[in-house]
Amino acid sequence: MTDKLTAKDFATSQEVRWCPGCGDYAILKSVQKALAENGADPSNTAFVSGIGCAARFPYYVNTYGFHTIHGRAPAIATGLKLAKPDLDVWVVTGDGDSMSIGGNHMMHALRRNVGLKILLFNNEIYGLTKGQFSPTSRIGTKSPSSPKGSVDTPVSPGQFAMGCGARFFARGVDTDKVGMSDVLHQAHAFIGTSLVEIFQNCIVYNEDVFANFTERRNAANTQLHLKHGEPMLFGEDNGSGISFNQDTWSLEVVDASTSADEVLVHDEGNAIVARMLIDLHLPVALGVIYRQPAVSYEDSFYGHHPSRMERKKSVRDFIKGPSSWTVK
Amino acid sequence: MNKNNDVESIVIRLAGDSGDGIQLMGSQFAVSTALAGADFATFPDYPAEIRAPIGTTFGVSAYQINLGGGPITTPGDAPEVLVAFNPAALKVSLPMLDKGALVVINNDTFTDRNLAKAGYDSDPREDGTLNDYQVVAADISHLNLETVKEFGLSKSEGGRCKNFYALGMLLWMFGRELGPVEEWIKRRLARSPIMRDANVKALHAGHAFGETAELSANLAQINLPMAEMEPGEYRSITGAEALALGIAAAGELADRQVMFCSYPITPASPLLHRLAHLAELGVGTFQAEDEIASICAAIGASYGGMIGVTSSSGPGIALKTEAMGLAVSAELPLVIVNWQRGGPSTGLPTKTEQSDLYQAVYGRNADTPIPVLSASTSGECFDMASEATRIALRHMTPVILLADGYLSNAAEPWRIPDISHYDPIITNPVPDNDDSAQRKAFTRDPKTHGRAWVTPGMPGLMHRIGGLEKDIESGHISYDPANHQRMTDLRTAKVDAVADFIGEQAIEHGPDSGDLVVVGWGSTYGPIYQATRKTDTSFIHLRHLNPLPRNLGKLLARFDKVLVPEMNDGQLTTLLRASLSVEPVPFNKVTGQPFLIRELVDKIESLRGASS
Numbered sequence: 001m002t003d004k005l006t007a008k009d010f011a012t013s014q015e016v017r018w019c020p021g022c023g024d025y026a027i028l029k030s031v032q033k034a035l036a037e038n039g040a041d042p043s044n045t046a047f048v049s050g051i052g053c054a055a056r057f058p059y060y061v062n063t064y065g066f067h068t069i070h071g072r073a074p075a076i077a078t079g080l081k082l083a084k085p086d087l088d089v090w091v092v093t094g095d096g097d098s099m100s101i102g103g104n105h106m107m108h109a110l111r112r113n114v115g116l117k118i119l120l121f122n123n124e125i126y127g128l129t130k131g132q133f134s135p136t137s138r139i140g141t142k143s144p145s146s147p148k149g150s151v152d153t154p155v156s157p158g159q160f161a162m163g164c165g166a167r168f169f170a171r172g173v174d175t176d177k178v179g180m181s182d183v184l185h186q187a188h189a190f191i192g193t194s195l196v197e198i199f200q201n202c203i204v205y206n207e208d209v210f211a212n213f214t215e216r217r218n219a220a221n222t223q224l225h226l227k228h229g230e231p232m233l234f235g236e237d238n239g240s241g242i243s244f245n246q247d248t249w250s251l252e253v254v255d256a257s258t259s260a261d262e263v264l265v266h267d268e269g270n271a272i273v274a275r276m277l278i279d280l281h282l283p284v285a286l287g288v289i290y291r292q293p294a295v296s297y298e299d300s301f302y303g304h305h306p307s308r309m310e311r312k313k314s315v316r317d318f319i320k321g322p323s324s325w326t327v328k
Numbered sequence: 329m330n331k332n333n334d335v336e337s338i339v340i341r342l343a344g345d346s347g348d349g350i351q352l353m354g355s356q357f358a359v360s361t362a363l364a365g366a367d368f369a370t371f372p373d374y375p376a377e378i379r380a381p382i383g384t385t386f387g388v389s390a391y392q393i394n395l396g397g398g399p400i401t402t403p404g405d406a407p408e409v410l411v412a413f414n415p416a417a418l419k420v421s422l423p424m425l426d427k428g429a430l431v432v433i434n435n436d437t438f439t440d441r442n443l444a445k446a447g448y449d450s451d452p453r454e455d456g457t458l459n460d461y462q463v464v465a466a467d468i469s470h471l472n473l474e475t476v477k478e479f480g481l482s483k484s485e486g487g488r489c490k491n492f493y494a495l496g497m498l499l500w501m502f503g504r505e506l507g508p509v510e511e512w513i514k515r516r517l518a519r520s521p522i523m524r525d526a527n528v529k530a531l532h533a534g535h536a537f538g539e540t541a542e543l544s545a546n547l548a549q550i551n552l553p554m555a556e557m558e559p560g561e562y563r564s565i566t567g568a569e570a571l572a573l574g575i576a577a578a579g580e581l582a583d584r585q586v587m588f589c590s591y592p593i594t595p596a597s598p599l600l601h602r603l604a605h606l607a608e609l610g611v612g613t614f615q616a617e618d619e620i621a622s623i624c625a626a627i628g629a630s631y632g633g634m635i636g637v638t639s640s641s642g643p644g645i646a647l648k649t650e651a652m653g654l655a656v657s658a659e660l661p662l663v664i665v666n667w668q669r670g671g672p673s674t675g676l677p678t679k680t681e682q683s684d685l686y687q688a689v690y691g692r693n694a695d696t697p698i699p700v701l702s703a704s705t706s707g708e709c710f711d712m713a714s715e716a717t718r719i720a721l722r723h724m725t726p727v728i729l730l731a732d733g734y735l736s737n738a739a740e741p742w743r744i745p746d747i748s749h750y751d752p753i754i755t756n757p758v759p760d761n762d763d764s765a766q767r768k769a770f771t772r773d774p775k776t777h778g779r780a781w782v783t784p785g786m787p788g789l790m791h792r793i794g795g796l797e798k799d800i801e802s803g804h805i806s807y808d809p810a811n812h813q814r815m816t817d818l819r820t821a822k823v824d825a826v827a828d829f830i831g832e833q834a835i836e837h838g839p840d841s842g843d844l845v846v847v848g849w850g851s852t853y854g855p856i857y858q859a860t861r862k863t864d865t866s867f868i869h870l871r872h873l874n875p876l877p878r879n880l881g882k883l884l885a886r887f888d889k890v891l892v893p894e895m896n897d898g899q900l901t902t903l904l905r906a907s908l909s910v911e912p913v914p915f916n917k918v919t920g921q922p923f924l925i926r927e928l929v930d931k932i933e934s935l936r937g938a939s940s
């Protein structure tokens with residue numbers, strides 16, 4: 001490629017059909033920008049999605065795209081990655097798509113560590129089917145199918161991922177360009193499955209569920225932007241920090257000016273702290289929460305194929321089986 | 329059975345506990361039969377439980393083989409020789425035998441306890457049960473243990489050699505060389521020299537027992553004629569082996585790699601196991617988390633330009649149906665193999681049936697036509713694999729290939745084909761014009777309606793596909809009513825167009841008009857072949873079930889009656905009635921067992937009798 005591409009080069013001619021004000025627009029922009037900045041080759045990039053509002057994504061990115069069936073994108077993307085291990089494969093999925101109907105495939109993609117960049121648009125609702133509660137909806141969510149409020153305990157995508165043996169888990173907020181840019185670059189560069197949970201505002205069916213930590217004017221106090229090797233500081237002038245309380249075995253907020261040496265330094269490779277960070281309520285942990293590289297599935301898979309699956313022999317060499325005889 | 333018999337063919341049934349090594353013994357006997365130049369067909373009949381309680385009737389594992397001068401196309405109706413390793417095996421198998429059959433029993437196992445476990449109130453050796461048979465009672469367990477004593481094995485280890493002791497006896501009966509089996513044991517047990525030597529010794533001792541017993545007991549040597557087979561090189565092959573090689577061959581003919589994605593299920597797993605050994609042939613195997621994931625991964629691989637193949641049996645195929653619709657909508661090639669088994673639900677996992685024809689032809693939401701083929705014999709699975717792939721790539725469609733549990737495991741001699749004589753499998757070229765990439769990807773061949781196979785990684789051809797309805801020309805999403813009509817018509821026309829490439833339906837044998845024709849499909853080929861030959865009846869066997877060959881309607885109209893025997897409740901009968909104006913006579917059997925030749929002969933004769 002000669003000229004460097006821009007975000008615009010990753011847009012298609014298709015009219016974007018999300019509701020005005022939907023968080024998906026901002027995510028689309030961030031992804032297009034990240035692709036351009038990372039020097040992605042559109043011919044060598046594919047977006048695979050399931051079904052849902054989020055899953056319309058591939059129509060709007062000028063790469064290869066496959067809009068598949070509800071919940072199955074990780075399985076289809078796994079087959080694609082095995083067929084084309086050098087292809088840059090992204091999966092776009094919703095909270096319903098990935099955590100209910102497709103939970104099984106999500107689990108196995110994560111544990112196998114297939115080289116997929118999975119973007120989970122979590123709006124805590126089934127958007128496309130007009131607003132029923134989803135597996136990430138909080139208890140008491142009122143919806144057409146739960147008029148008195150839902151009673152199901154929600155699943156935490158981060159805890160789910162950790163339980164499945166995920167090697168990369170990060171979080172971002174749809175409209176937070178800076179945070180999203182960082183997270184998308186890191187996810188893109190990771191070898192193996194990178195799962196990014198994006199808090200996405202569904203303006204129609206679940207407006208402002210995340211407002212308590214996404215509102216810009218208070219974001220400094222409600223968001224913890226993690227950076228590997230740096231202290232976990234947040235708040236106005238980084239006045240607060242996160243420390244580990246040895247009595248309660250949990251994380252807590254401390255005054256960074258008085259308890260500076262108690263503030264934890266973020267270590268992406270620490271699975272135990274990652275799990276505690278995922279459960280942190282306020283501030284909400286964002287950025288790369290956990291990263292522990294391991295050999296990718298496709299590398300192991302091809303490791304078992306000495307020829308990298310090139311045809312080294314003919315069926316003729318195998319067809320006779322253990323013994324054959326001739327009839328004259 | 330007289331001593332030193334000359335017979336045309338003979339049916340042998342080996343039966344014992346599932347831990348007795350019956351299947352191994354049977355398959356080794358089949359190989360030695362093949363090497364001796366006889367034709368044969370086998371029927372491994374094994375229980376659903378891996379290791380059912382020892383000595384029970386439901387734990388009986390059996391292996392039936394029909395061998396002789398041929399053509400042999402079925403494992404045989406009634407065993408003429410039964411080797412029963414325990415009372416339960418005798419109990420289960422005896423009703424299948426005709427009077428006068430030779431029954432070899434392992435005397436040592438006929439203890440009070442085992443008799444009771446098998447449900448015998450009295451000892452069948454003494455109460456007259458075996459009066460109509462010729463009985464050879466040999467102390468196989470004991471003799472075997474004596475033979476291998478010198479190796480210092482435990483009783484259970486030593487006992488495990490007894491199938492080779494019995495195999496030695498059988499090989500003596502048929503005047504076979506021990507060499508090939510001995511070679512096989514040495515290869516197989518190379519890493520445990522003691523077991524290797526013990527088994528070889530047991531094999532020889534069993535053979536020697538035959539020689540001595542000839543003098544004293546009913547045991548006789550049997551002379552079989554060599555089969556009259558077309559000249560060429562042969563091997564023994566099961567359906568699973570043939571299909572595995574056929575899939576690899578399809579990859580080679582198309583010059584594409586194959587990605588086989590599957591989730592274990594009886595009786596489909598042997599194909600996965602076979603393919604897992606064919607990496608050097610450009611075949612990848614992916615064991616997915618479930619059947620949905622396996623078809624989806626295969627679709628993903630096809631999207632990426634490999635030949636995606638998935639395989640299962642009825643219950644798993646049911647799970648795959650939504651994804652089949654995706655492959656139809658996205659116009660991607662895919663081969664779906666269904667090893668049918670007895671149903672509904674979990675049904676009879678280890679027993680055979682051909683009751684998924686409706687599922688294959690009709691079993692999807694919406695108007696979602698898919699070509700359907702079926703394999704008739706184990707060896708034919710090889711050619712059907714490339715035929716299915718050829719259709720999938722030419723028309724850019726999923727294709728269902730029906731096989732069944734019987735074919736998966738049944739072995740037969742197979743003339744090894746030379747694949748350099750097969751036509752290459754070709755794909756539709758990407759148009760070389762100024763159209764948009766989206767339009768190029770959905771440019772279809774006017775005769776096949778197959779689109780260009782544009783895959784990610786091709787420079788500059790980025791486009792979007794999916795399960796939403798798309799504009800017939802531009803390939804973009806379209807909710808236009810008239811367009812949906814045209815796309816539905818296109819999908820129908822595409823499957824119909826397959827009939828332009830499959831040739832006319834031929835007659836297997838018999839005149840091409842008359843009072844009666846028997847129409848079969850799938851693994852009933854063997855028994856129908858024999859029954860129609862015996863009765864001089866015309867026989868038509870279908871390999872293409874959707875679409876049906878163009879001339880089939882005219883062909884069937886030339887007969888007064890059309891008899892359709894099937895191992896289901898009348899599915900091909902319904903299909904023929906719906907597609908062609910014929911009113912077939914159904915003949916259905918759903919016992920989990922293949923048709924017997926005589927059942928078919930009786931049916932044919934009764935129909936003939938009724939019409940004359």
Ligand SMILES: Cc1ncc(C[n+]2csc(CCOP(=O)(O)OP(=O)(O)O)c2C)c(N)n1
Nearest residue numbers: 051052053054070094095096097126127128
């Ligand atoms: C097999 C199947 N079941 C159900 C549906 C209906 N359906 C479509 S999208 C969806 C939920 C989508 O929710 P989510 O994944 O959270 O995506 P969002 O629309 O919120 O972005 C459902 C239930 C379907 N398309 N296919």
Ligand code: SF4
Nearest residue numbers: 019022053127202203
């Ligand atoms: S329903 Fe919600 S998630 Fe879907 S497009 Fe509209 S705002 Fe976005």
Ligand SMILES: [Mg+2]
Nearest residue numbers: 094095125127
């Ligand atoms: Mg949602």
